[in-house]
Amino acid sequence: MPENQNKLENKEVLLSVKDMSICFGKGKYLFKAVDSVSFDIYKGETFGLVGESGSGKTTIGRAIIRINPTTSGEVIFKGKKINGKIDKQLDRDVTRQIQMIFQDPMASLNERAKVDYIVSEGLLNGEKLPESERKARVEKALSEVGLLPEFASRFPHEFSGGQRQRIGIARALIMQPEFIIADEPISALDVSIRAQVLNLLAELQRERGLTYLFISHDLSVMRFICDRIAVIHKGVLVELAETEKLFAHPLHPYTRALLSAIPLPDPAREKNKVLEVYDPTQHDYSTDKPSWVEIEEGHFVWGNEKELSKYREMLKA
Amino acid sequence: MEYTMDNPILSVRGLNIKFNLRGRTLHAIRDVGLDLYKGESLAIVGESGSGKSVFVKSFMGLLDANGWVDSGEILYNGENLTKFTTEKQWLTVRGKQIAMVLQDPMTSLNPLKTIGAQIMEAIELHQGLHGEAARKEMISVLVDVGINDPERRAKQYPHEFSGGMRQRVVIAIAVACRPQILICDEPTTALDVTIQAQILGLIRNLKEKYNLTTIYITHDLGVVANVADRIAVMYAGDIVEIGLCEEVFYQPKHPYTWALLSSLPQLGIKGEPLYSIHGTPPNLFNEVKGDAFAPRNPQALKIDFVKRPPYFEVSPTHKARTWLLDPRAPKIDPPEAVRKLATEGVKGYA
Ligand SMILES: Nc1ncnc2c1ncn2[C@@H]1O[C@H](COP(=O)(O)OP(=O)(O)O)[C@@H](O)[C@H]1O
Numbered sequence: 107m108p109e110n111q112n113k114l115e116n117k118e119v120l121l122s123v124k125d126m127s128i129c130f131g132k133g134k135y136l137f138k139a140v141d142s143v144s145f146d147i148y149k150g151e152t153f154g155l156v157g158e159s160g161s162g163k164t165t166i167g168r169a170i171i172r173i174n175p176t177t178s179g180e181v182i183f184k185g186k187k188i189n190g191k192i193d194k195q196l197d198r199d200v201t202r203q204i205q206m207i208f209q210d211p212m213a214s215l216n217e218r219a220k221v222d223y224i225v226s227e228g229l230l231n232g233e234k235l236p237e238s239e240r241k242a243r244v245e246k247a248l249s250e251v252g253l254l255p256e257f258a259s260r261f262p263h264e265f266s267g268g269q270r271q272r273i274g275i276a277r278a279l280i281m282q283p284e285f286i287i288a289d290e291p292i293s294a295l296d297v298s299i300r301a302q303v304l305n306l307l308a309e310l311q312r313e314r315g316l317t318y319l320f321i322s323h324d325l326s327v328m329r330f331i332c333d334r335i336a337v338i339h340k341g342v343l344v345e346l347a348e349t350e351k352l353f354a355h356p357l358h359p360y361t362r363a364l365l366s367a368i369p370l371p372d373p374a375r376e377k378n379k380v381l382e383v384y385d386p387t388q389h390d391y392s393t394d395k396p397s398w399v400e401i402e403e404g405h406f407v408w409g410n411e412k413e414l415s416k417y418r419e420m421l422k423a
Numbered sequence: 424m425e426y427t428m429d430n431p432i433l434s435v436r437g438l439n440i441k442f443n444l445r446g447r448t449l450h451a452i453r454d455v456g457l458d459l460y461k462g463e464s465l466a467i468v469g470e471s472g473s474g475k476s477v478f479v480k481s482f483m484g485l486l487d488a489n490g491w492v493d494s495g496e497i498l499y500n501g502e503n504l505t506k507f508t509t510e511k512q513w514l515t516v517r518g519k520q521i522a523m524v525l526q527d528p529m530t531s532l533n534p535l536k537t538i539g540a541q542i543m544e545a546i547e548l549h550q551g552l553h554g555e556a557a558r559k560e561m562i563s564v565l566v567d568v569g570i571n572d573p574e575r576r577a578k579q580y581p582h583e584f585s586g587g588m589r590q591r592v593v594i595a596i597a598v599a600c601r602p603q604i605l606i607c608d609e610p611t612t613a614l615d616v617t618i619q620a621q622i623l624g625l626i627r628n629l630k631e632k633y634n635l636t637t638i639y640i641t642h643d644l645g646v647v648a649n650v651a652d653r654i655a656v657m658y659a660g661d662i663v664e665i666g667l668c669e670e671v672f673y674q675p676k677h678p679y680t681w682a683l684l685s686s687l688p689q690l691g692i693k694g695e696p697l698y699s700i701h702g703t704p705p706n707l708f709n710e711v712k713g714d715a716f717a718p719r720n721p722q723a724l725k726i727d728f729v730k731r732p733p734y735f736e737v738s739p740t741h742k743a744r745t746w747l748l749d750p751r752a753p754k755i756d757p758p759e760a761v762r763k764l765a766t767e768g769v770k771g772y773a
Pocket residue numbers: 130131139157158159160161162163164165166
C-alpha cells in the first residue's frame with residue numbers, strides 16, 4: 107500500500123489523547139467507562155477504533171468533542187489542550203473544527219426540523235451569516251454529499267437511510283472541519299448503501315485532507331478504510347497498529363479473538379475457521395502490572411512484563 | 424445431518440403475498456417457489472425490504488393483519504398451510520413444527536416471568552412433560568444452549584441476561600418445542616462479532632443434536648458463508664438465485680448477486696472506490712416490469728425491462744432468474760471482484 111505508507115511517513119500529530127480516563131456516577135456507583143487510554147491521530151489518516159458494544163468507543167468520541175467531561179488525562183488538538191476548562195475562542199474553534207457523525211441517521215436528526223435547518227444548525231452558534239450566504243452554504247454542502255439543493259425544504263422522514271446519513275455528513279461538512287469523528291456511520295445501512303457512504307467519506311478525505319476517527323465494530327469495513335486500528339476492551343486500549351500489521355501480527359488475545367470471529371464471505375475459509383475465545387481471567391496482573399507499550403515501531407499493546415516478552419517472541423516467529 | 428435434495432420437508436409453490444396500506448396494495452412476495460429439504464441449512468440473503476421476513480412469517484401464519492396470501496401454496500406434511508383459517512390450526516404448526524428466533528430476543532420473552540418458567544411452559548405444552556420431569560428437561564435445555572449455572576440462571580428474569588445470553592434463552596425455548604424446522608431471522612445482527620460467532624456455532628450444534636432443518640435469514644454474506652448449505656438470494660420479493668453455498672459464492676449468475684458480492688469491503692482494493700449499487704430497489708406498490716434489478720444494472724439487456732425472466736438451470740442444484748442465461752443472450756462476464764473471490768478468496772488473518 108504505497109499510499110498508506112506515504113500518509114504515515116510524513117506524520118504530523120493532529121490529535122493526541124494522553125492517559126485519558128472517563129468515569130460516570132459516583133461513590134458506590136462510580137463506573138470507569140474509559141481507563142487511561144493514550145493514542146495519537148495523524149493528520150490526513152483514518153484512525154479506527156474497534157471494540158464490542160459498551161467498550162467505551164462513543165464515550166471517547168464524545169470526550170474529544172467536549173460533550174463528555176474527562177476525569178483525568180489530556181486531549182490535545184493541534185498542540186492545544188482542549189479538555190476541561192478552555193477559553194471561549196478555543197472552544198469556538200474546536201467546536202467548528204471537530205465534527206461528529208452518528209450511527210443512526212434517523213435518531214440523530216431532528217425530526218421536526220427541515221433539512222435546511224438541520225444542516226446549518228452548527229453555523230448558528232458562530233458569527234451571524236447573512237441569510238443568502240447561509241442558504242448558499244447549505245446548498246453547497248448538500249451537493250457535496252450528492253443530494254439535490256431542493257432537498258433543503260424537506261423533512262428527514264422523507265429520505266432513505268442512506269440519504270439521511272448523507273444529511274448527517276453535510277451537517278458536519280458545512281462547518282469546514284479538519285477532523286471528523288464518524289461513530290458507526292454505516293452500521294445501520296444496507297450493504298449496497300454502505301459502499302456509497304464509504305466511498306463518499308473517502309472522496310471527501312482525498313479532496314480536503316480530512317482526518318477521521320472511524321468508530322466501528324465491523325473489522326472488515328475497517329480493514330478496507332483505516333490506516334491504523336486501535337482495539338478497545340472494556341474501556342482499556344489493548345492494541346494499536348497499522349491495519350495490515352494488526353491483521354498479520356495480532357498479539358493481544360482479545361484482538362486475536364476479535365479477528366478470528368469476523369465472518370468471512372468465503373465459504374471455503376469460513377467453514378474451516380478456528381475461533382479463538384478470549385478469557386479475560388488469563389491475565390494475572392496481581393503483582394506484575396500491565397502498561398501500554400510500543401512493542402515495535404508503531405505497534406502498541408497492553409500487557410505486563412511476562413506477557414510482553416511472550417509477544418516479543420511471537421513477533422520474532 | 425446429511426440431507427438429500429429429494430425429500431422436501433416444506434414446499435412453497437407460486438406464493439404471492441400482498442399488504443394493504445392506506446388503500447394501496449403492496450406486492451411483497453411475487454410468485455416465489457422453494458423446496459426446503461429435510462436436514463439442510465438454507466440461508467436467505469437480501470437487503471432490507473426484499474421480503475425475507477414476510478416470506479418466512481407466512482409459514483407460521485404470522486403475517487401482519489393487513490397482509491394476506493393472495494395465491495400459491497405452502498405444503499407441509501401433506502397439508503396446504505395457506506388454507507388454514509383459524510388460530511387453532513396454526514397452533515398445530517407454530518412452535519410445535521416450525522419455530523422462529525428473531526433479531527430482538529426481548530420481543531420473544533416475557534419480562535415478567537423467569538426464564539426457567541418460560542422454557543417450562545414450552546416443554547409442558549409441546550413435549551407433554553410435567554413437574555419434575557419438565558424441570559429436569561428445562562435444565563438440560565439450558566445446558567444445551569450453553570448457559571452456565573443453569574439452576575441459578577433459571578430463576579432469573581430476562582433483564583438479568585446480556586443480549587447474547589437472552590438470545591440463547593430464546594433458542595432454548597425454540598428447541599424445547601422440539602420443532603422440525605427452526606427459522607432464525609437475523610438472530611445475531613444486534614450482537615458483537617465474538618458473541619455472534621458463538622451463537623452461530625450453537626445453532627449448528629443444536630441442528631445436529633435435534634435433527635433440525637434450519638432457515639437462516641441475514642444480510643451479512645460472511646454469516647451466510649458460515650451457516651449455509653444452500654443460499655437463496657432475494658430481491659424485491661423474489662428469489663432471483665438459489666444454489667449450493669459454493670455455487671452462489673463462486674459461480675454466481677444473477678447480476679444482483681454479482682452486485683452484492685462486489686460491494687463487499689473484503690473484495691475492495693484499498694484507496695480505490697468500493698463497488699456500489701446505484702439507485703434503490705423498486706417500489707412494490709407499483710407493478711414490477713421485467714427483471715426487478717434491471718434499472719440498477721448498468722449492463723441490463725433490453726428484454727430485462729420488458730419481460731420477467733424465468734429460472735434457468737445452471738446445475739441440478741443451481742438456478743437463477745436472469746436473461747443472461749438464455750442461450751440467445753450476449754456473453755457478459757461477472758465483475759472482476761466476483762472472479763477474484765472464486766480464484767483467490769478473501770484475506771483472512773494470520
Ligand atoms: N452518560 C452516561 N452515564 C452513565 N454511563 C454511561 C454514560 N454513557 C456511557 N455510559 C456507559 O459507558 C460504557 C461505554 O459506553 P459507550 O461509550 O457508549 O460504548 P460503545 O460506544 O463502545 O458501545 C457503557 O457501559 C455505558 O453504559
